Amino acid sequence: xxxxxxxxxxxxxxxxxxxxxxxxxxxxxxxxxxxxxxxxxxxxxxxxxxxxxxxxxxxxxxxxxxxxxxxxxxxxxxxxxxxxxxxxxxxxxxxxxxxxxxxxxxxxxxxxxxxxxxxxxxxxxxxxxxxxxxxxxxxxxxxxxxxxxxxxxxxxxxxxxxxxxxxxxxxxxxxxxxxxxxxxxxxxxxxxxxxxxxxxxxxxxxxxxxxxxxxxxxxxxxxxxxxxxxxxxxxxxxxxxxxxxxxxxxxxxxxxxxxxxxxxxxxxxxxxxxxxxxxxxxxxxxxxxxxxxxxxxxxxxxxxxxxxxxxxxxxxxxxxxxxxxxxxxxxxxxxxxxxxxxxxxxxxxxxxxxxxxxxxxxxxxxxxxxxx
Amino acid sequence: xxxxxxxxxxxxxxxxxxxxxxxxxxxxxxxxxxxxxxxxxxxxxxxxxxxxxxxxxxxxxxxxxxxxxxxxxxxxxxxxxxxxxxxxxxxxxxxxxxxxxxxxxxxxxxxxxxxxxxxxxxxxxxxxxxxxxxxxxxxxxxxxxxxxxxxxxxxxxxxxxxxxxxxxxxxxxxxxxxxxxxxxxxxxxxxxxxxxxxxxxxxxxxxxxxxxxxxxxxxxxxxxxxxxxxxxxxxxxxxxxxxxxxxxxxxxxxxxxxxxxxxxxxxxxxxxxxxxxxxxxxxxxxxxxxxxxxxxxxxxxxxxxxxxxxxxxxxxxxxxxxxxxxxxxxxxxxxxxxxxxxxxxxxxxxxxxxxxxxxxxxxxxxxxxxxx
DNA sequence: GCTAGCACTCGTTCCCGCCGAGTGCTAACG
DNA sequence: CGTTAGCACTCGGCGGGAACGAGTGCTAGC
Numbered sequence: 001x002x003x004x005x006x007x008x009x010x011x012x013x014x015x016x017x018x019x020x021x022x023x024x025x026x027x028x029x030x031x032x033x034x035x036x037x038x039x040x041x042x043x044x045x046x047x048x049x050x051x052x053x054x055x056x057x058x059x060x061x062x063x064x065x066x067x068x069x070x071x072x073x074x075x076x077x078x079x080x081x082x083x084x085x086x087x088x089x090x091x092x093x094x095x096x097x098x099x100x101x102x103x104x105x106x107x108x109x110x111x112x113x114x115x116x117x118x119x120x121x122x123x124x125x126x127x128x129x130x131x132x133x134x135x136x137x138x139x140x141x142x143x144x145x146x147x148x149x150x151x152x153x154x155x156x157x158x159x160x161x162x163x164x165x166x167x168x169x170x171x172x173x174x175x176x177x178x179x180x181x182x183x184x185x186x187x188x189x190x191x192x193x194x195x196x197x198x199x200x201x202x203x204x205x206x207x208x209x210x211x212x213x214x215x216x217x218x219x220x221x222x223x224x225x226x227x228x229x230x231x232x233x234x235x236x237x238x239x240x241x242x243x244x245x246x247x248x249x250x251x252x253x254x255x256x257x258x259x260x261x262x263x264x265x266x267x268x269x270x271x272x273x274x275x276x277x278x279x280x281x282x283x284x285x286x287x288x289x290x291x292x293x294x295x296x297x298x299x300x301x302x303x304x305x306x307x308x309x310x311x312x313x314x315x316x317x318x319x320x321x322x323x324x325x326x327x328x329x330x331x332x333x334x335x336x337x338x339x340x341x342x343x344x345x346x347x348x349x350x351x352x353x354x355x356x357x358x359x360x361x362x363x364x365x366x367x368x369x370x371x372x
Numbered sequence: 373x374x375x376x377x378x379x380x381x382x383x384x385x386x387x388x389x390x391x392x393x394x395x396x397x398x399x400x401x402x403x404x405x406x407x408x409x410x411x412x413x414x415x416x417x418x419x420x421x422x423x424x425x426x427x428x429x430x431x432x433x434x435x436x437x438x439x440x441x442x443x444x445x446x447x448x449x450x451x452x453x454x455x456x457x458x459x460x461x462x463x464x465x466x467x468x469x470x471x472x473x474x475x476x477x478x479x480x481x482x483x484x485x486x487x488x489x490x491x492x493x494x495x496x497x498x499x500x501x502x503x504x505x506x507x508x509x510x511x512x513x514x515x516x517x518x519x520x521x522x523x524x525x526x527x528x529x530x531x532x533x534x535x536x537x538x539x540x541x542x543x544x545x546x547x548x549x550x551x552x553x554x555x556x557x558x559x560x561x562x563x564x565x566x567x568x569x570x571x572x573x574x575x576x577x578x579x580x581x582x583x584x585x586x587x588x589x590x591x592x593x594x595x596x597x598x599x600x601x602x603x604x605x606x607x608x609x610x611x612x613x614x615x616x617x618x619x620x621x622x623x624x625x626x627x628x629x630x631x632x633x634x635x636x637x638x639x640x641x642x643x644x645x646x647x648x649x650x651x652x653x654x655x656x657x658x659x660x661x662x663x664x665x666x667x668x669x670x671x672x673x674x675x676x677x678x679x680x681x682x683x684x685x686x687x688x689x690x691x692x693x694x695x696x697x698x699x700x701x702x703x704x705x706x707x708x709x710x711x712x713x714x715x716x717x718x719x720x721x722x723x724x725x726x727x728x729x730x731x732x733x734x735x736x737x738x739x740x741x742x743x744x
Numbered sequence: 745g746c747t748a749g750c751a752c753t754c755g756t757t758c759c760c761g762c763c764g765a766g767t768g769c770t771a772a773c774g
Numbered sequence: 775c776g777t778t779a780g781c782a783c784t785c786g787g788c789g790g791g792a793a794c795g796a797g798t799g800c801t802a803g804c
Contacts, residue, residue: 057797059796059797059798060797060798061796061797062796062797071746071747072746072747072748073747073797074746074747074748074749075745075746075747077797077798077799078746078799080798081798081799091797091798093753093754093755093797094752094753094754094755094797094798095752095753095754095755095795095796095797095798096753096754096755096796096797096798097796097797097798098797136554136566136568170546170547170577172544172546172556174542174544174556174558175542176558176562176741177740177741180741182508182558182562182564184544184546184556186546186548186554190548190554192554192566194508194564194566195508196508205542209585213581265655266652266655266656266659269652269655270652280638280641280642283637283638283641284638287638368549369548369549369552429766431765431766431767432766432767433765433766434765434766443777443778444777444778444779445766445778446777446778446779446780447776447777447778449766449767449768450776450777452767453767453768463766463767465766465784465785465786466766466767466783466784466785467764467765467766467767467783467784467785467786468765468766468767468784468785468786469765469766469767470766745804746803746804747802747803747804748801748802748803748804749800749801749802749803750799750800750801750802751798751799751800752797752798752799752800753796753797753798753799754795754796754797754798755795755796756793756794756795756796757792757793757794757795758791758792758793758794759790759791759792759793760789760790760791761788761789761790762787762788762789762790763786763787763788763789764785764786764787764788765784765785765786765787766783766784766785766786767782767783767784767785768781768782768783768784769780769781769782769783770779770780770781771778771779771780771781772777772778772779772780773776773777773778773779774775774776774777774778
């Protein structure tokens with residue numbers, strides 16, 4: 001049903017091939033890689049799986065002890081040496097086992113990962129949680145973040161859906177104080193915004209309602225630009241309201257202020273690779289959306305999940321992470337981004353299937369709510 | 373202008389007096405404490421200040437080197453011994469300096485802390501930030517959390533204001549889909565809620581507007597109970613809407629679902645006392661409002677700042693923390709809670725003044741927005 | 745082509761001794 | 775009588791060294 005191969009690569013080549021690799025020939029530069037033998041593939045798969053699970057470098061002896069490979073440690077060593085030369089593994093120290101390189105993970109994701117559909121237990125659990133609540137689109141975002149973090153077991157990031165060209169569907173004015181009103185607007189995509197506006201003169205609910213009634217049919221279905229044009233002709237209060245509507249609509253598609261929800265930080269704070277260092281740094285990374293600002297430009301518009309592993313990440317701050325992202329929404333009309341971030345040694349299979357599933361779910365929700 | 377003494381104590385006595393104290397006589401149990409001499413007070417003040425700043429136990433020699441006390445280390449040692457016997461200090465190890473006890477902090481907060489007004493630089497900075505934004509009351513909450521965390525330099529917690537008995541001021545219905553509508557209601561206190569409601573039959577904006585217009589004057593100013601009574605007489609759609617209004621109003625004052633915003637976790641993650649251990653535990657503590665659930669029952673309704681130090685905290689999870697809290701809002705009508713949480717060795721002066729200032733600011737905002 | 749054996753590397757852990765900061769006590773001093 | 779100087783003692787932290795174990799590359803034999 002779902003094609004496991006349909007996972008696109010973040011960046012086509014490692015931007016800095018000379019980074020880690022020990023003294024040996026790093027290969028993979030000019031010459032085409034010889035295809036891996038079936039046994040090498042099996043060993044690579046085992047190493048990735050084991051390292052993902054334990055986080056400790058895996059050695060030849062341990063491998064043969066824990067798994068029923070048919071050969072001796074020495075043979076494994078030979079094959080490992082080959083894999084290392086080809087760039088799929090690296091040894092962090094002279095002794096102490098080997099660890100997959102970014103390229104190794106990449107190969108695993110492309111060729112070795114088995115079925116990538118989310119287990120139906122999880123699917124049911126997720127659908128159940130989403131059925132519990134009956135709220136607005138933008139609260140789905142929060143729920144999506146928390147469910148995604150829980151399902152994938154790492155940190156999730158979700159942006160609210162953003163319409164390409166928002167069109168006004170409806171608005172209301174509510175008096176709060178004689179000179180203070182609440183402006184509520186709804187777009188075609190069912191996004192809702194409330195803004196407080198300081199009213200230039202004393203007013204009351206009745207006159208505000210009259211004003212809204214009079215204007216609403218005039219501006220229904222218009223974009224910010226069209227409303228601006230309309231505003232130039234209007235008189236005092238009407239003109240004022242139109243200006244506010246225009247500004248709020250423009251705010252909706254402003255890239256800069258996209259808010260990024262995250263969840264599940266506690267999932268990775270305990271991991272050994274982030275233990276000693278910078279719990280602070282991690283928090284900072286996800287706060288304030290500095291995170292997405294870095295990744296977003298690289299994100300293709302394609303409907304499928306994209307994977308960035310280690311050095312493939314555009315931003316320096318993300319070099320130590322693996323990132324699995326997808327867009328969601330209705331093509332060309334309203335889109336958002338969701339995904340997960342974890343250590344490079346994350347369970348890519350589960351991450352990818354979780355992200356893909358959640359993206360579908362959110363796309364369906366957005367589609368349901370946006371009126372043509 | 374502000375009375376530094378007007379800080380009430382969280383819990384009257386330490387619930388577990390035998391906890392830390394070494395073998396010596398723990399005193400402070402039955403006999404009234406002899407008042408501290410002026411020199412002891414000065415030394416205690418120095419120790420608290422120094423420990424708050426550095427986080428390392430402070431010894432007699434270091435004290436005399438870093439501060440121009442007029443006496444020798446030996447004298448300091450004698451006084452320290454007295455302070456330890458009286459329960460204000462404790463020595464974590466045989467050597468290595470002394471550390472204030474909860475009681476020591478308490479004495480400091482009550483009798484040794486100097487001026488507690490927030491420096492006007494900060495006051496100006498805060499007012500400035502609040503003037504920048506023009507949003508709804510509930511977004512003030514988020515801003516308050518972040519400003520408070522920044523000003524006090526530790527973790528802040530802020531709950532949204534909650535009306536004692538919410539009364540409806542206005543509501544609107546907006547059609548999203550033929551069978552899906554958005555219900556927006558505003559209370560007298562200017563709290564806004566949006567709920568999506570699944571409509572029992574196909575409808576459109578026009579009929580929804582008519583319905584809302586007809587009903588709104590009927591229910592203006594009513595409480596949930598009064599609306600429920602009114603609903604019993606209504607017919608189909610009206611009755612349905614009244615039911616939704618009632619439910620949403622009830623949700624507003626439900627204690628259980630009070631949402632707690634926090635900010636500034638990164639400020640304390642770096643501290644030595646939380647370094648090794650449980651970044652995870654810390655996150656968990658503040659997520660999901662489990663935190664306030666524990667403290668809230670203990671919180672007096674008094675208008676002033678309350679301080680809980682270490683063991684004075686009602687919840688076990690907070691035994692390692694100092695907590696400074698205040699209510700804010702309009703007495704008896706709409707109230708929220710805000711405060712900061714940090715290690716017991718926090719800068720109480722700054723925390724208390726920050727919390728007090730922010731509580732005033734938020735109270736003013738709430739008062740401005742709530743129509744009599 | 746696979747495997748057993750072997751010498752070697754290197755990170756980890758534990759132990760031990762040193763150092764420094766701090767303490768309590770006692771005796772001397774003004 | 776309060777204050778101070780001196781002293782023996784305690785204890786945590788740090789650094790070096792030994793023992794250990796996991797892993798490696800290489801070579802020779804099956």
